[in-house]
Amino acid sequence: MKKRSVRVAFAGIAALSLLVAACGGSDDEAADDVAEETVEESTDEAAADTCTTPTPVKLQLQWFIQAQFAGFFAAQDQGFYADQCLDVTIVEGGVDIVPQTELANGNVDFAISWVSKALASREAGADIVNIAQVFQRSGTLQVSFKDKNITSPEDFAGKKIGNWGFGNEFEIFAALTKAGLDPAADVTLVQQQFDMVGLLSGDIDAAEAMTYNEYAQVLEAVNPATGALYTADDFNVVSYEEAGVGMLQDAIWASGERLASDAAYADTAAKFVAASLQGWAYCRDNVEACRDIVLAKGSKLGASHQLWQMNEVNKLIWPASSGVGYIDEAAWNRTATLSQETKNLEGGTVLTAAPDAGAYTNDIVTKALDILAGLGVDTSGSSYAPIDVTLNEGGN
């Protein structure tokens, strides 16, 4: 009992600190107009003027260094941030680090998070705003061995379905709901580890996997029956994007309060998004150079794994018809609607109400795209074509 009440107390403290952070700023309509003017002036100057004191910026990632975040590292490495007079510190994530919370607490200036998770935080009181949708498509898969015959979410019935929890499972639940299945009764949900061993040893019938990471892991493992690596032919793959329940994933989130009240922050946000997207454009055109940047940053995952990841991440971003980072209203609404309709294990939904209009803005990314147009950067990638990547054992 004691342990529990202490936990509750800590949760209370955490919730309080969120509230304090969220309530810090009051609505300041007048400041808004002033902010926009200043932004335009200073972005015009930024390209021309030399930079004396770069603005320090902290970016919180969701996880460790890997090609999933290559664009940000490329922007740092190639000096795109420096060109915009920014001094960017990239903070890695951890098992218990929630990027939205770090942002709402004011520990960082920007954070990367999946949209559904961040919206849940926003509904709980975190004043965070999506300012650029980096990944336009969902990269979540459910991977199973061929002999399980799982080719669509309908086939999940009665199967052991692996998921990571922590808000990464919403698409699975959305697919189950759409297929008319009850997540609590019709399937056995299994908590998945960081690896795919559960799938390979048969504890899980269909395992959650990102195209750019866990799916590659199974293709890097040796099939004991043949002595060679597993191939794509050994597996069935259900793509949530194709199943119509894909939710928006990696996006750049900013503090809503600071955007509204702090003109310099809004200006920095536009420059930061511009330089980051320039980094992503660089990684589209220089896949192998970006792999090397990520490896040089100290990623422990091997070279072929990172190249695969870079290539798959590019597929989620490019081509970007409305311009990279632009938040597509239809995809946004789909994510929001699914988050409201999808039942979780407790019978509740991820969101109880539709997110308010302030949950995302295309103002910042529009300014960023203007900056990039001035630099001659291709922001739509209409001629983008993925490369072929061969995975080696263990991803090396």
Added chain:
Amino acid sequence: MIALARRAAYRTAMFLVALALVVVIWETYKALGPVDGGKLLGVRILPRTSEYAMPHVWDMFSRFGRPEVRGSDRTVFASVLSGAWFSFRLSVAGFVLGGVIGVGLAVVMARFKLVQRGVLPYLVVSQTVPLIALAPLVVSWGGKLEVGPLVWPRWLSASVLGAFLAFFPIAVGTLRGLAAAPAASVELMQSYAASWSKTLVKLKFPTAIPYMVPAFRLGASASVIGVVVAEISTGLKGGIGRLIIEYAREATGDPAKVYTAIFGAAALGLTMAGVVVAVDVFVMRNRPKESIT
């Protein structure tokens, strides 16, 4: 001294024998046990022996010598060693911090019974807070602390969590030790009109040492656990905890690799405890033998 050396040699030998025994049991079970484990009424009672679940011991050790990622000169051994060294330093910082707080609390509690009655229950409660709940909060609070040019470094959060686990056994052990002075000795000190602090330094601390040493040993390994868990939880880069997670992600294609990091963590805990024992032997070298526990 010779007796001491012989005892140390005997202990080392026994440690190695025990280690060899673990290896033999592991490999025997791997050779003879069912590949897919054993189930009784649908509940797995015997572990699997597949490569994923139980890699060969020699695979684990040979992994140490191979490069961490292909094409790099850095071996896994070098990585594990530098990770362990990083975590070791954080653990020492956490241990020292926990030691100062623990002994300080114990002295105050021994001096004022009221404080003891008021504080001790909270110390017990503090240890029931799950570390993983606390870790992100400490990082978050630390991120806000800034005194002039001094900024809270991220590693300090891990050390603080190490201290959080370490101070408890030290405080409780020291408190018991401080109460352990024989009544006759205390009365003797009183008859000399010795002040409370004199009594503390001349009598109570020396008699407390046999209680404090095991407490410090516990505190040392607790500090390692705190630091490693904090590294995992907050993703702090450079230490052995982070390596465990990084290697665990590769368990699909390279199941032996994660064990190298686990061995590193185990060696780290042993080293920390070993340092305390060494200090103990040094401090107690002039004591009559029977007081060594």
